Amino acid sequence: MSVDTAMIEPAQKELAALCGQTATLAGDAARWIADEANADAVGREKDAIVREMKLAALRARRIEKAAVRPMCVGVFGPSQAGKSYLVEVLARPETGPLRAAFDGSEPLDFISQINPIGDKESTGLVTRFSALPVGPSPAGFPVRLRWLTELDVIKVLGNTFFLDGDQSKETVPSPEFIAQTIANLSTRAGQAGGGLTDEDVLDLQDYFQRQFGSSRYVDALGRYWEQARALAPNLDLQGKSELFALLWGGHAQFTRLYLDLATAIDQLGRPDEVFCPLGALVPREGSILDVATLAGLGGQGKDDLEVRSPSGSRVLPRALVAALTAELRISLVDEPRSFFATTDLLDFPGARSRQKVHLAHFLSERPDALKETFLRGKVAYLFDRYVAEQELTSMLLCVRPSIQEVATLPDMIDAWISSTHGATPEARAAQANLLFLVLTWFDSHFIDKAGDVGQEGGLRFRNRLEASLLGYFGKAHTWPRQWTPGKAFQNCYWFRNPNFPAETIIRYDGRVEIETIAEKRGRIAELRSGFMELPEAATHFRDPGRAFDEALKLNDGGISYIIENLAKVCRLDMKLDQLRLRLGDLRREMAAKLDRYYVSLDVEQRLVERRAAAGKAFDDLEPVIQAGGFGALLRALAIDPGQLNDIIYGVLRGVGGDKPRAAASMSFRISRPDQVGAGARTGPVSGADREQLYARAAVEAWIGHLRDLASNDTAPRRLGITREALKTLSDEILTLLRRSDLEAALAEDLKALTTVELAEQSSAKIALVAALRLNRLIGDLGFGQLPPPKRPKAPAEGGEHPIFDERPITYDASAIGTPPKPFAQMYISDWFHGFYQVVEDNAVSTSGLRVDLKQNERLGAILNTLRAA
Template identity: 30%
Template sequence: MNMIDEKQLTAKWDAIYQGADKAIDWITSVRGNAPRLNTEADSLIYRLRRSRNMAKNLSLATQRPMSVGFFGLSQAGKSYLISALAAGEDGRLKTSMSGKTLDFIEHINPPGGGKEATGLVTRFSRKATKGTQDYPVELHLFSEIEIIKILANAYLYDFNQEKIDFELDEEKVSRLINTLSTQRNATPIAGITHDDVVSLWDYLQRHAEKSQKKLATTFWPKAIELAPYLTIAQRAKLFAVLWGEIDELTAAYQRFSTTLSQLGHAPLVLAPLSALVKEQDGMLVQNDSIMNVDMLERLNTENDNQISVCPVKADSIGAPVRLSLAELTALTVELVVPLLDAPSKALFEHVELLDFPGYRGRLGVETMDDVRRQVNDDSANPLAQLILRGKVAYLFERYTDNQEMNVLVVCTASNKQSDVKEVGGVLTEWIHNTQGKDAQTRAKRPSGLIWAMTMFDMRITNSLNMNEALLRQSWGKGGMIKMAMLERFGQYPWMSDWVNGEAFNNTFLVRKPGVPTPFIQINNGKEIVLNDGSVSQLRVMKKTFAEDETIQRYIKEPDQAWDAMLSLNDGGMQRLASYLETVALKSLKLERINEQLQEVQRDLIGHHLEKWYQSGGEEELLVKRRNAETILRFMQSRPYLQGALLDYLLPPRKALYDLYMQEKEVLNTLNSADKKAVSPAPVSAFAAMEQPTFDLLGDAPISLVPQEDEAPKGHGNEVAYPRKVMALWINHLRSLPDNNALLSYLGIDQEIMVLLVDELITAINRLGVEQRMLKILAGTEAIARRDDLAEQQSSRVHNVLGDFITWFNFKDVDAERPDSKINAGHKIFERPDSNSVQWGNDERLVRLPTTPVNYTFLFVFDWLIALSAIITENAGHSAGREISAEQNALLGQIIQTMKSSVVES
């Protein structure tokens, strides 16, 4: 494979970022005169903003040094691994700040008694140089939108969502949006951008998809546009719904956001050495260290001391700003520790290490008052406990989204199970981003996921008296592997199919050398030899370990893994370090980032922007015929998909009901036909026959001339609601190719789904589905209870959509129906000839045919014939036809920018 140039890759991501920005401006300027574009404009802008966020993150990731993350369900084991890899020849992790030499373990890392005592990420680097003499401590801070994510995370996971006394009131939310819209500032207020709010929405859809559906049509599209123009206090009102309007969380958001504003929203600050250690009686002590999570307990108390820090923006160091230590502890994402000595493992001379704090068990409380009870501490600060849990959970997600590390060492104790249950999902997200979403993609590179089974000295010690039978039970699916891997992670597909049908097996055994054990002789801290009395038992342990089928499945080369773990004064570290040298390579990181660039270009440009661009129409009929052939050849071999597919092509009836309920107040104000509709962003959908012996593609495509009903003249809700439904439906369809779970369930290739959705949307617009809804709703807005009216109207429009997807334009147009290729002598969707005969002279009885008619079979293949006709007739009706030549040329330039590696100035 060709080496990927870092600068070129950065430029390509920058081109995506710039091009997406120009595309947003283009859509905004064109949509007013392009009804079809206007229907999809908001969801397309949403997609472009998502792409901008990704481009920004991956452009920065491309430029960063290679990093290895350490994610510990075993805190003690994690600390040992980092020390063993990054320490100097003397075995110590040393740094120099303000002219003082500090030992990280002794002076900076808080003692945790085996438990996680920090609430931030620690970066060990030989390249860090930003600190000054007076302000040597480099701290990276959260942004304002990330504070919202942390508070929302705490609310979602630390409060029992089934029992908490908070009901999402959609009418109240609509009124709030309308009120804040009248108060918006004329110009943006620093702290939050449109793209930031999109990232927040993405985050919450991953964590609370069901609840976010209620906010999808009114809250989020308006929040994206509105939030950048609101003050901090107004933003607090806007976003408080995301944490159940709990006053303490709202106040925390306002306080932290105000502090960030005072810091000029700087991404990092420089702090004095006292933020970590203080000199006392000639010794450095950890009093008031922001490394210690206990500092959070001082939030909103008189014990909270003040500290001065210098904000840094664009490498410019600002004047000192005062804030509280507890605030700084809460706002700090990362502490950078410059390594003083060359690491004993040369790899880490240029590769950085990231130490993540361990996850905390979630609380499941109903009120703030319950927090102290749940943590068994009457003196605990409820707000601090919530922020800590939300923060440490969000940290790993943040670094995953930013793709800060393409190699991750997951540390699990070999002798006990973690009580944290929420890790599997975030680990899967990291795998999808950095390793690949499927086994085929992951097979292109050596695994960047490394599983370290730590504390093996304790496991061996506890097994010295076991007989062979017990040992055989202790290793595999009923023992260590189940406890450390399968119980928490066995349900995820990557665990059983990492590559080529093989389970994940990149697992290493590790113990800490020099720790007194009954099976190794130690002299002056050095391991000398295995104890004679333990050698025989150790052989049996190795034999039972290596012969276990589950061990063989999840630990590659178990014999070598065992021998490396028992190697004296090493404990398996050299084997782990040797593997890291093969995978912690910048070239592998760039390969994966480049793959994601190609995915974004294919999706954003190929699947979305280019369909609005007209490069020449003379071949459009041939293109439509090819599209029809591609779709039909795929689907006619899978007739069993039809029922499920038709269901997913429709928006859920509940979504139509909710749309009516949510929008009615707004819809009542939309009485002029030229008032712009705000289309909702995508709404997630994912919510046996014999093979045919004929070919549906054997004859030329059948012509269809649709007959459109004259659009009725409606007003008020009768006009606005169908317009909203069109936007909802089209954006629902656009979301289907992105729904990997749905594609897997249906067994449909993404490219096939993209083609199908494109052609259906063209047909929906071409054949006047909106006019049909207008006609059926005309004169129906009578005085009635709102929920009854919503049920009636949503049912009516759902029937219209269902009829279209089921029959296309052929339900009531017999003369225009193409010929059926399975029901000979008939048009599609016609009943076959009856084979029954009268039973004697009794007209009430008939003799049934020996073989019953397979009506499902007839419908499926008639539907495919109808689909082929619809697609062919779409020629000349593509989305870009409503766009002027000048606008089309500008779009072409934007697309070229996004495809180019040259960034325009």
């Protein structure tokens, strides 16, 4: 989207400059990590950390772009939630119709001339309503569109494959198939490629692992990503279609669609913005705004449309233009409401339920299958894209009164909240609440059914809040009940559409609401009283009485009350505050990742900081333990032998592997350490080159697994732990891994398996041995290899005992007491004390390395700059 630089405020420029500095620092950090002079200090974590720094640079650049764009309020919700009227009344002037301006043409009435006909969910793109100035469009091409990129197309098709396809019916690609695909494409790589960069594929990997990280299919891709980063920039479109077909299950219809869309993008010079004649929108039948136009995908459509970009123009199938359009800009003719002076309104297509179909059958048997699958994936991805780009500052979330069918919506909203307000109540406390929950169809609660006789007046409203908020969004996420520490989400609004007659309670003169029906006023008062008596009313509405009354306001339905409160937050400083907090989070995350390689001269200060981090992690682990989830957490930290087998097999075949992942009530008090003695670690063991290669692959895979686990949004949610605590655990375990030189010990273990066997046989054995050695480090933190006197002590009955002490062997019932021994409690206490010792050892250790003062100073300068802002 083009930005008028004259409209950029000094505060925006200042923040954008800080973002640019952050991206530069991320690049400097990546180069420091990759520098051979720091190889000993960084160890096998090099590739994982370089990748994280490159992703940090991408995030900083996104925030930089967001900083100079206007604030946006988005209207979103499930399909058919009643948001269309809300959008219309927000975008139109207080009197008169909503009119759209197009260069060289008379204004058009958006509702009667542009908006698709019908009550169904009719659009598959975002509509931006803006009163802000924008540059002129080319003569004869007044319709301004923001397009999908080639990277977006790949993500849309992947989103469709994973969320609309039944994964149990899909074949997970084997290591042999992936290796053969990469080998074939490597012979065709050359200078004819272009369009995608190494960073683009890194962004693609991050999207797939964040969104579909629990999928066995994504795990199986292994080192495909590393190979794809090297290949993609040097492949033509046909080569890229074969390379990325792995991301949508190899379905031929999706591959052909990718080729059609990517070819059109290439032909127009890979533009961000394109222009079309007015015929793209009018007449409404066949408009690119109408999802029915997508029926022409795959070659059935005959209608063409000329499209112009800065690189020239092309005549393309209308269905292709509709598919590639991410956003339509509507410039408002008449002076709208005051908040449009700084804010754009984004109308998102309604979220749709995902189908979970057998894609191969569905695509071959249904004539409209390509349209339906692409549309669902595109609608879901557009929301993901605007969230990732920090484009959506505030949201009006519309929810209707019924069973909620869009199972993916709660996760989508939680992702937006985490991205804009913060992932925890503490983080959200730092800024204003910009999420408005609009409970639509308010008038439906005044229809009394036969079963309502004798019920409490507030019961229907309690049921509504349960269905639309607490039971829907609050089932898997905490924000409805814990928006900030000790305070629930409190920004709910009732809303009804006056265009739909509420004849049970309101009298009309034509379409104009005259008064509430006299005979119904007593019942309305009764229901209002019942609502006011609900504890949930005061908990989730700032002013419950006014919210109720405003929704019954004649010819209004509550919109004035919503606008009144929305106008208070439609300020540029709100957007900039939001972005500053996210940039601050990013800089702190970068510093935390790099700090482990900086050798501080102040060891005591380092100890204080790491002990504090460990204590915070223990606090966050307490509810996990009480819920019986500690075992699941350890399992998630461990690496699965089956996944490791794919990596080792690739090494045996000479193609490499990558970073697999793990899959996803007791009540007692766990002893937590304060001061514990130090313990030694296993020394280095040399191994032959072949065993060293296998050991290195296994260690790198585990490092990647832990790194991905700590950065994956789904893992903390699944395990019930904060992302910060998971990161602390991963960081300390990785430092322990580096100090203990586990790779050499593993190579020594593998010597026993270096017999001449088939790769399939050897890989399974090597993977099992490697997983056993690596996962043992999770289980006993390396202390199981030490004699008991050298281990830290933990409280026990009658005193202390060495952690992870073996249970005594008895041959009769004499050791069995009346109460069972709390073995789980004892193990977790031992693990806590062991982890605390690991934290202290990590803090004071330099891994036996000679510190390169020049390189250490170079890293220190990066860290100091990151922490300065």
